[in-house]
Amino acid sequence: MLIPFSLKNCFQLLCNRKVPAAGFKDTVKNGLILQSISNDVYQNLAVEDWIHDHMNLEGNPILFLWRNSPSVVIGRHQNPWQECNLNLMRKEGVKLARRRSGGGTVYHDMGNINLTFFTTKSKYDRMENLKLIVQALNTVQPQLDVQATKRFDLLLDGQFKISGTASKIGRTTAYHHCTLLCNTDGAFLSSLLNSPYQGIKSNATTSIPSLVKNLLEKDSTLTCEVLMSAVAAEYAAYHRIDGHIHLVDPEDETLFPGINSKAKDLQTWEWVYGKTPKFTVNTSFNVLDGQSCLEIKVHIDIKNGRIQICNIEVPEHWLPLEVCEKLNSCFIDSKFCPVETTMLTSILLRTCPQDHELYKKWYILCEKIKGIM
Numbered sequence: 001m002l003i004p005f006s007l008k009n010c011f012q013l014l015c016n017r018k019v020p021a022a023g024f025k026d027t028v029k030n031g032l033i034l035q036s037i038s039n040d041v042y043q044n045l046a047v048e049d050w051i052h053d054h055m056n057l058e059g060n061p062i063l064f065l066w067r068n069s070p071s072v073v074i075g076r077h078q079n080p081w082q083e084c085n086l087n088l089m090r091k092e093g094v095k096l097a098r099r100r101s102g103g104g105t106v107y108h109d110m111g112n113i114n115l116t117f118f119t120t121k122s123k124y125d126r127m128e129n130l131k132l133i134v135q136a137l138n139t140v141q142p143q144l145d146v147q148a149t150k151r152f153d154l155l156l157d158g159q160f161k162i163s164g165t166a167s168k169i170g171r172t173t174a175y176h177h178c179t180l181l182c183n184t185d186g187a188f189l190s191s192l193l194n195s196p197y198q199g200i201k202s203n204a205t206t207s208i209p210s211l212v213k214n215l216l217e218k219d220s221t222l223t224c225e226v227l228m229s230a231v232a233a234e235y236a237a238y239h240r241i242d243g244h245i246h247l248v249d250p251e252d253e254t255l256f257p258g259i260n261s262k263a264k265d266l267q268t269w270e271w272v273y274g275k276t277p278k279f280t281v282n283t284s285f286n287v288l289d290g291q292s293c294l295e296i297k298v299h300i301d302i303k304n305g306r307i308q309i310c311n312i313e314v315p316e317h318w319l320p321l322e323v324c325e326k327l328n329s330c331f332i333d334s335k336f337c338p339v340e341t342t343m344l345t346s347i348l349l350r351t352c353p354q355d356h357e358l359y360k361k362w363y364i365l366c367e368k369i370k371g372i373m
């Protein structure tokens with residue numbers, strides 16, 4: 001259901017401004033600049049969903065500014081195992097989010113600004129939005145050499161990516177969202193976006209890696225706050241609207257009815273991992289057998305994030321065939337996820353006779369399998 005912008009609309013109240021009569025529409029401009037007070041990636045993506053689903057943007061474009069605590073954000077049709085180092089993320093407490101828009105994987109932290117340009121479908125224009133950002137950057141620092149590319153990246157000095165773009169086009173409304181690297185941890189970004197997982201085959205969208213740079217490295221006055229104000233001022237001037245930045249709380253159900261359930265949906269395993277296009281893993285690893293090394297081959301088919309076929313091939317002299325088959329079949333329909341694997345294998349171990357040697361081998365095997373998840 002679209003909530004008419006002109007009626008009992010929370011944003012209009014926030015704006016503290018009367019809605020112009022229909023005849024004024026072309027001369028008196030509407031539009032809003034919002035900034036999230038939350039740094040939670042799921043809550044902020046839920047604001048995007050909410051505005052996209054509920055607001056009538058005809059004559060009322062919205063710019064939404066937001067920043068997140070450390071998070072990796074994958075595109076709608078991507079495979080997180082192919083795109084990032086999930087083990088490192090778990091260890092470092094970096095969130096993984098799947099957004100509704102397509103495209104590649106990016107890293108967010110408090111040194112990265114996200115900008116979402118909401119319009120009607122007919123007013124959707126990514127190049128116009130990027131030009132607006134470039135204009136804002138040149139206003140605060142005229143010496144900056146920033147250019148938009150054909151794939152809607154922003155490049156600094158012709159080679160360093162400072163912004164990546166993605167978008168979602170709905171039936172009537174659309175949004176273009178992009179990043180802006182101000183002061184992000186570049187070394188952490190590179191290690192997180194470097195997948196250690198081998199032998200994955202899928203049709204998922206793959207990211208296009210670039211050399212990245214922070215604007216703050218170029219000019220130490222270009223803080224996130226300065227950049228957000230500059231873009232907001234440029235946006236206000238361009239749309240001839242009030243340049244006030246309205247702070248919004250993505251948990252506020254009076255402002256965004258139903259938003260908390262949207263944020264919850266975005267956090268579910270079924271959305272984040274389960275929406276991964278089907279893929280296969282063909283890999284192998286070595287285990288020690290006395291003084292020698294044994295190669296263990298693994299073939300796994302995964303659909304909706306769940307294991308459909310699992311073939312762990314272990315030399316029979318190391319692990320009896322029936323034990324191996326038990327292991328293979330226990331994984332069927334389970335999540336391709338280390339937590340689930342730990343749970344399943346510990347249940348299975350309890351069904352085994354007390355055999356210390358077997359336990360040890362089984363444990364090694366399970367640890368190795370978890371390593372590919």
Ligand SMILES: Nc1ncnc2c1ncn2[C@@H]1O[C@H](COP(=O)(O)OC(=O)CCCC[C@@H]2CCSS2)[C@@H](O)[C@H]1O
Pocket residue numbers: 073099103104105106107108112114115161162163164165166177178179180181189193206207208209210211212
């Ligand atoms: N934060 C950030 N900004 C710019 N470039 C980045 C960033 N993080 C990583 N990268 C680089 O971009 C490539 C991926 O480029 P690729 O072109 O494949 O993907 C994108 O750009 C997607 C942008 C999505 C923007 C959304 C806006 C709000 S929610 S996320 C990656 O391998 C890095 O080299």
